[in-house]
Structure formats: structure tokens, C-alpha cells
Amino acid sequence: ITQEQFILASQSLHLQRPGCEAVYPVGLYGWRKRCLYFFLLLLLVTMIVNLALTVWIIKVMNFSTDSLLVLRSERNVTLNARNHQGQLTGQLTVGPEGVEAQCQRLEVRSRDGGRLLFSADEEQITMTTEKFTVTGSEGAVFGHSVETPLIQAKTSEDLRLESPTRTLTLEAPRGVEVSAGAGTLKISSRKDLQLESTEGEILLDADSVRLENLPLGLHAGSTGQAPGKQAVYEVCVCPSGKIYLSPAESVSTCQAMSSICLWS
Template sequence: ITQEQFILASQSLHLQRPGCDTVYPVGLYGWRKRCLYFFMLLLLVTMIVNLALTVWIIKVMNFSLDSLLVLRSEKNVTLNVRNDRGQLTGQLTVGPEDVEAQFQRLQVRSADGGRLLFAANEEEVTMTAEKFTVTGSEGAVFGHSVETPLIRARASEDLKLESLTRTLTMEAPRGVQVSADEGPLKVSGRKDLQLESTEGEILLDASTIQLGGLPLGVYAASPSPTSRDQDVYEVCVCPSGKMYLSPAESSSTCQSVSNICLWS
């Protein structure tokens, strides 16, 4: 090969050889890099503020795994219960002066959750505890009737049923029993005390029966109407049922002092 041919061949090969690729820089530069650093710094600040607020809320609300949950409010605290359709089925409101509960049925059970102690709904209130104690000085006040199988006082304490302005009525289809096993039984009233039996009898069964405070009729034919030596009297009954005492003589003196019946 001549020198000219070699030069031409070398030039042709040089022309066919591909050129070098363009080199591009890798990474973020300029405003993109500054924006990325800014957003990372903003995210870090947000996380720190969120963590600080969470710790502050836990501290203020006294949230703890080892103590009771305390909810505080300057007004009311309301707990709402809703069903799967979002309808309100129950509500508990604790206010500064009262506690209000709105439920279809309210139940209070024992510590183990087995025995029902108190239940209330729109129709009735049920108490199944062994004792119902009222410690107020005025006792228990009922606006209407009370139905119970037993009313008993504590040991060494008196049981008192009192109606200050109205009547006191005890009724039962098979009878009412009032008894005092270890002490006296006293029934008193400011006005009339009436014992009535429509289909039976009234039985006073005791070794001693005393009717104290009966009016004393004075026998006009007695030589000493105001004599205090009179030890024996007879019991007289007016047509109205009023009873009084009359000095006992050999015969009845009720007719002689029957003027007491005129005022009955």
C-alpha cells in the first residue's frame, strides 16, 4: 500500500469512529435542592411540634396506663352512644349540679358483674339488694303507693310509719300483720283511730286489755259523785260506738249517765 492509500484509509476510519457521549451531572442542584432541604426541615419541625403537643395533652389530661382516666370540663361532660346507623341510643351528662342519664334501661350490677342490684326503665324501678337504707332525718318520702313484702327497722332502732297531714293506709288481700317480737307496739293518732272489718271480726287477744282515757260518767244517785274511792266501773257503749265508764252499782248505771252519748 502506498503512503497515500494509507493516509486515505486512516482518514476514512477516523471519520467512521463514533464521537464521545455527552456527560450529564447526577443529583439535585440549585433551587430543587434548596426546596428539598426546606421540606425536610419543615417535616422535622412538624414532627417535633406534634410530639410536644402529644406529651402536653397526656400531661394535662392525666392520661396514664396505671391510673384512672380523668375528664375535666368547666361546664358539662357528655358521653353519647350511637348505633351502627348513627342514631343516638344513650346519653350520659355530668354537670356541675346534676347527673342526667338517658337510656332505655339503666342497670347497676355487683363488683363481679353477676348480680343485678338496681334497674330502672320507663315503667318500673327494681332494687334487688339485700338492704335499702335511708339515713336522712326525714326518712323516705313516697308520693303514691308503696308495695313491699316486708318493712323492718334495724336492730335496737324504732320503726315509724307516719303521715303528718293525710291518712296512713295498709292494705293486703290476705291480711296485714303488725308485730313487735321483743318490745311494745304503739299505734297513735292525733285524731281518730279506726279499726274496721267488713267481713270478719276484730280480735284483741292479750292477757291484759286496757282502755285508758275513756270519759267518766258521774252517777247522779251516788252519795258522793266525785268520790275518789270508786274502784269498780262498768263500760258503757253509745249507739254511735263511743265507749265511756260509769260507776258500778248493783245494777247498770249506763242509762243514768247516758248524756255522754248526746255529744258523740
Template sequence: MEPAATLDVETLKITQDQFSLSSRSLRLQRPGCEAVYSVGLYGWRKRCLYFFLLLLLVTMIVNLALTVWIIKVMNFSLDGMGNLRLNRDGIRLEGISEFLLPLYVNEIHSRRDSSLVLQSEKNVTLNVRNDDGLLTGQLTVGPESVEAQSRRLEVRSADGGKLLFSAAEDEVTMTTKKFTVTGSEGAVFAHSVETPLIQARPSEDLRLESPTRTLTMEAPRGVEVSAVDGPLKASSRKDLHLESTEGEILLDGGAVRLGGLPLGVYTLSHAHASQDHDVYEVCVCPSGKIYRSPAESGSTCQAMSNICLWS
């Protein structure tokens, strides 16, 4: 039994030696081993990463500080910011507000205890547009004039019920009880004027004048010119026509004076024409011209008078 046991041990040694030789032969047959790299950032890459992280942290801190400062300065809150307040009815601005671009709103009104002021260095323009964006009305308040562009301009009373003034392209209407012109030169009308009454102020004169043209007063049922407490004067550089197509012209007064009537005589004798008379009679030519003639025991009006012949 001992030789057998010794053989087994030897056999095992030989087998172990063969395994070692075969392992060495396998190691010799493998290609060369590759280099092993360590995982991680080292050197300048690591320093750059830390630098960028530090820069990002500083930027976040600066942004947070600026955000807090803006919120503090602009007075941001849940109701709005600064002088701007948001409520259910709309937007409320307190103090002076400046708009650099157009403002589109449905209604602008001030507080109950203050007035609404619109101010601009050049002009203030209010535009009204339709659904298509076309301009339908415009009001411009400038340093020299106020211009309104619309189909019709209306001015109503304080309660908004009574129409006081309206202006359209072909008609201007005033429905007030009295229209007063206080200018020293009065009012100038380039075309016709239609009114039921023209009246001067108490203790002031009423003057209707056309310096270079004619002055015409017409009415379908008559024209009445009266002066209650003073004289009535109608003068013309050339002809003065009083015409009634279907009625009469009545001169009714305590005294009717026709001054400046030419003197008419039947003969052209200067001696006869130069005689002074205290009493004259009024004569009418067939053409309608009026002249005076010396009064005698009989009428001295002659159809062949020099006034009628040259009229």
C-alpha cells in the same frame, strides 16, 4: 496564444466588476437594517431577580428551621407526638389532656395503676346516639346535680351479674337485701310504697307518719305490725280505723289497755256521772263506738247511753 490569454483575463475582470456593481445595487435596494438586541438580563431587572432568589432562599431556610423546631418541641416520632402514642389497640394519652371540641370514641379506660378522671369547669356530658344521629341517652354531671336521661337506668353489682337498682318511667325496682335510710328526717314518699318489710335499726324506733293526710297499710294476706323489745304505739288526731273485711281483729297480750275512753251513763245526771269508780266495764254501741261505764253488780252498758246517742 498570448492575445487569447490576455482576453480571458480581461473578460474575467469585467465579469468581477459587474458582480461587484450588481451586489452594490442589491444592497442599495434592501430596506434599512433593523437594530440588533443583545440576549440577557441587565440593569434593575437583574438586581430584582437576584433579590427574589435571595428572599426565596431565606424563606426556605426559615421554614426548615421552624419545621425542625416544631418537631423537636412537639416530640414527633414514628409512634406519635408528645403525650400521644399510636398503637394497634388505639390511641394512648399520657398525662393531662384537654379537648376543646367533641370527642367520639368507642371506649375510654385508664391505666391499671391509675384512675380515670374527667374534669370540666362547667359540667361533663356523655351522649349516646343511634345510627340516625338521634340522642338516645345522656349523662350530665354538673356542679349542682347529676342528671341521667334514658329509657331505663340500671345499677349492677361489681361483677355485673346481679341487678341492684333499676329505674324506668313507670317503675323503680331495688333488688338489694337491705335498703337503709340514714337521714335524720327519714324518707319521704309522695305516693304509695310497695315492700315486704319495713324495719328499724337495732335500738332505734320505727315511725310511720303522715302529718297532714291519712296513713293506709294494705296487704292481700294481712298486715303484721310488731315490736319485739318495745312498745307499739298508734296515734291519730281524729279517727283510727282498724278494719277487717273477712276476718277478725285480735288484740292478744298480757295486758290490753284502752286509755282515754269516754265515760258513758244512762242518765245525764251530773251527780251520778261524777261518782268515782275504780272498776269500769267496756261497752260497745250499735255503731261500733267503745266507751266505758261504771261497773256494778250487773251490766251498766245501755244502748241508749249518751255516748251511743251522740255517736
């Protein structure tokens, strides 16, 4: 090849060779690299501390599926329920002086959750248990009327209905039954004891009916024996309903003008 051909070939190759571009280094160097490593190390330490605190809280609070959940507080423990608008709909507060529940309706159900045992709202309190037992020495005190189909004492214990300073009234549209299946029925009153039936009768059905401490009524001109020697008496009723005894004779000695009836 001649020198001229070599020069022309070299010029053509030189014209087709692309120009060399500037080379820039890629990466983090200097203080930027140190800051990145510092933040990664800080994130790793935060994750480890967060995991350790979570394990510690689970251990201290006894969060486990095999044990009870225990909440402890030096004052009150309050549980709040809110709706989707954030309004308070229910609250349960357990404190040193008592347990307070604020809700529209409070219900207590059986262990399986199927049977309602107790419910309370603003209008009434309902108990559906088979027995309601009061173990206090003074019994149960009711400020107003009580409606119930049955009041029964425990086995071998007495049942006592008492009103120390007021009147005790038992009413029912179809009758009131008071019975003592294996004991004595005692009704006492400091003043008057009134048995009243507006449309029916009062029936005393027993092997023996005893009316103790009845007054003895005498009338003028009575020829009966002395009270200490009289063996048989007659039970008399005044127009006012008062019962008294009168000496029994061949004919009835009950008189409306008896001293008992006059002073009653």
C-alpha cells in the same frame, strides 16, 4: 499490511462504531434541592413537636394503667353515646349543680357486674338491694302510694309512719302485720282511729290490753256508787261501736240508751 488494506479496515471499523448519544445530568440542583431539604427539615421538626405534645398530654391527664382517669373542667363534663347513624342514644353530664343522665334505661350493678342493684326507666324504678336506708331527719316523703313487702327501722331506732295532714292507710289483700319485737307499738290520731276487717276479725293478743281515758257512761236510775269510790267497771260497746265504761254491778249495766250511746 498495505496502505489500501489499512484504509479499508479503518473504514469498516468506522461504519460499525455506534454514534455517540447526548449525556444529561441526573439529580436535583439549585433551588429544587434547597426546597427538598427544607421540607424534610420541617417534617422532622413537626414529628418531634407532635411526640413532645403527646408525652405532655399523657403526663398532664394522668393517662396510666396504674392510676385513675381524671377529667377536669371549669363547667360541665359531658359523655355522649351515638349509634352507627350518628344519632344521640345516651348522655351523661356532670356539672356543678348535679349529675344528669339521659338514656332509655339506667342500671347500677354490683362490683362484679353480676347483680343488678338499681334500675330506672320511663315506667318504673327498681331497687333490688337487701336494705334501702334513708338517713334524713324528716325521713322519706312519698307523693303517692308505696308498695313494699317490708318496712323496718334500724336496730335501736324507732320506726314512724306519719301523715301530718291527710290519712294514713295500710292495705293488703291477705292482711297487714304491724309488730314491735322489742319495743312499744304506738298508734295515735288527732281525730278518728278506725280498725276495719270486712271478712275476718280483729285480734288483740297480749298479756294485757289497756284502753285508757274511756268515757264513763251513766244511765237514769243508776244506783251505783260515786265515780270516785267505784273500784270495778264494765266495758260496754254501743251499737255505733263506741266503747265506754259503766259501773259494774251484780248484773250488766250496759244499755243501748246510755248517755254515751245517745250522744255518739
